Amino acid sequence: MVADGDLERYRLLPGDVVFNNTNSEEWVGKTAVFDQHDGVFVYSNHMTRIRVIRELVLPEFLATFLHYLWSAGYARNRAKRWVSQAAIDGPTLLKFKLPLPPLPEQQRIVEVLQAADLKPFHEAAEKADLLREMAAGASLSGRIPEAWHDANITEVREASLLRNKILGIEGETTDLDWPIVPLLAVCTLNPKLHPDVRPAADAPVTFVPMAAVDERLAAITAPEVRNYAEVQKGYTPFAEGDVLFAKVTPCMENGKAAIASDLIGGVGFGSTEFHVLRPDTRLILAEYLLHFVRQRHFREQAKAAFVGTGGLQRVPPDFFKRVKLPLPSLPEQRRIVESLRHVAPQPFRSAIEQAKRLQSALITEALSGRLTAAWREQHAQALAEAARERDARLGAPAPQVMVHITEHAPTERRTDLARPRRQALIEQLSSFQHEVWNTLRFEWRGAVLADDPAAFEEFCTSPQTAWRLEGFAAGREEVRRALEQLAAMGLIRKMSLPRPNPNTGRTEYLTAFRPLREADDGSRPEEDTALADAERLARELERRRAPEAR
Structure with missing residues (x-):
């Protein structure tokens, strides 16, 4: 509840940008533009409200940028963390720097990105989920084709009798009926780690944060590897086959x-936010148990049992003591599991993931200015006027690019060699080295002239290219030192580029760094172009010596 006196303080107005600042890691960083015009709405303490200056920035452009910072890892690296939660406070958010094209160009970017909206993909996936839930509900309620039952009657009867014997079911019951049994009669809740299977302190173990579980695929898609000493206390243990x-x-x-x-x-x-269900494999398949607990009506019952307040309500262990489920024989369970595999969400998820990658690439191009380059040329006059208005409001002109290097890329030759040594080097990089490397590869996309103060200043500070370096408080020398270290490790190329000096008429050679040329699939093309670089410089020297000889 919000007190009347605080209503205006927390009220949302159309055009406000809301940024999820505290929650599980997969939810922090999600950003949206509030667009409701009817009624009174307020925001929770898990969100930051940003009210933009409309004469400088469009809410949709800011929301896109903030969401991109999280998905690209910039905001994620600056979040505070504890257990399975993450947070980005106001002071940290205020340190973010925003590329600010003129309003007409912002509008153009927003329109292009809205045309690439993924909503139709998600709507199709939601319809498929609904059909899958209906199929699961029908299967779990006993609707198995009679033809299959008739063909497998002997196996089903024997398995049903064994199930009844294990459960102690006697009396006037048909062995082919599906008894309704307590959930905890067929599985164990939150079992302890057995002392005999505890690894050594420095042994690697699988670690599953909440974000590693894909709710649509019902699968662990991004597990981590940690040492046992790091996770043996304060986390939830489980074993192979647990749900x-x-x-x-x-x-x-x-x-x-x-x-x-x-x-x-x-x-x-x-994560400590998991309950673990260990199935008794004599009675129930893990896959059958998984389908049961993922049913919508089961989740609704679990939600009704929530304890706690605010945004961290949880299902208590006692809830599972009250749950009962229909228990077909193991052959029938296998038939149900197999039939539900035919309505798996993988095709939809694959299409959505591919669309997300394409959308992410489109956003990267948009925020770098490359997406609207041709459009910018066509509307140069209007943009120049809008830029002057923007700069007048900001009180300072936008920085100008002073040096451009155009580098010829020699033809690449694929060799498809494995690169375990290179991967080992990458894993040893510090966070700062990694971000300098990514800035050169993904944001700058070419040679950075380290000996030219203006060019190197732009590489280190430009909001459009150096946003990854914000928050490290690193000076120019530290950035250059990181580039030197990356070159020494063979992850980037250090080279010399010729530049005529108009005052002396002589050619100077300036140190530059450029990314290695790699194939999109990560395989190794011809990377070692040092000889080609040397030949290029030799030709340049020969060309400049020719007039002197004459």
């Missing part, structure tokens, strides 16, 4: 659950 069930809002409502598989040494650790 992980997110207990915290909103992850539980979204259906985050998965089977732990391919664990290093057969054991793993994860």
Whole structure:
């Protein structure tokens, strides 16, 4: 509730940008523009409200930029973390720098990105999810084709009798009926790690943060590897074949659950926001259990049992003591699991992931200015006027690019060699070295002239190219030292580029750094172009000596 006196303080108005500042890591950084015109709305303490100066920036442009900073890792690297939560406070947010094209160009960028909206993909996936839930509900309620039952009656009858014997079911029951049994009669809740399987302190183990579980695929898609000493206390242990069930809002409502598989040494650790269900494999398949706990009506019952307040409500362990489920025989469970594989979400998820990659690339091009380069030339006069108005409001002109280097790229030759040594070097980079490397590869995209003060200043400070370096408080010498170190490790090329000196008429050779030329799929083309660089410089020297000889 918001007190009447605080209503205006927390009220949202159309055009306000809301930034999710505190939550699980997958939710922090999500940004949107508030567009409701009817009613009174307020924002929670998990969000930051940003009210833009409309004469300088469009809300949609700012929202796109802030969301991109998180997805690209810039904001993520500056977030505070504890357990499975992350946060970006106001002072940190205020340090972010925004590329600010004139308003007409911002509008053009917004229009192009809105045309590439992924909403149709998500709507199609949601419809597929609904159909899949209907299929799962039908299967779990006993609707197995009679033809299959008739063809497998002997196996089903024997398995049903064994199930009933293990559960102690007697009396007037048909062995082919599906008994309704307590959930905890067929699985164990939050089992402890057995002392006999505890790894050595420095042994690698699988670690599963909440963000590593894909709620649509019901799978662990991005597990981490950590030393046992780092995770043995304060995290949730589990074993191969256990079902992980997110207990915290909103992850539980979204259906985050998965089977732990391919664990290093057969054991793993994860977020404290997981409940672990270990199936009794004599009675229930892990896949069947997973389908059961992911049903919408099961999640609605779990939500009704929430305890806690605010944004961190959780499903208590006692809830599972009250849950009952229909228990077909193991052959029938296998039939159900197999039939549900035919309505798997993978095709939709693959299409969405591919569309996300394309959209991310489009946003990168848009925020770098490359996407609107041709459009900018066509509207140069109007943009110049808009830029003057922007600069007048800001009180300072936008920085100008002073040096441009155009470098000829020799033809690449694919060799497809493995590069384990190079990968080992990459894994040893510090966070700062990694961001300098990424700035050169992805933002600058060419040779940076380290000996030219204006060019190097732009590389180190320009909001359009150096946003990755913000927050490290690194000076120019530290950036150059990182480039030298990357070149020494063979991850970038250090080279000399000729530049005529108009005052002396002589050719100077300035130190430059450029990224190695790599194939998109990560395989190795011809990287070692040092000889080509040397030949190029030799030709340049020969060309300049020719007039002197005459």
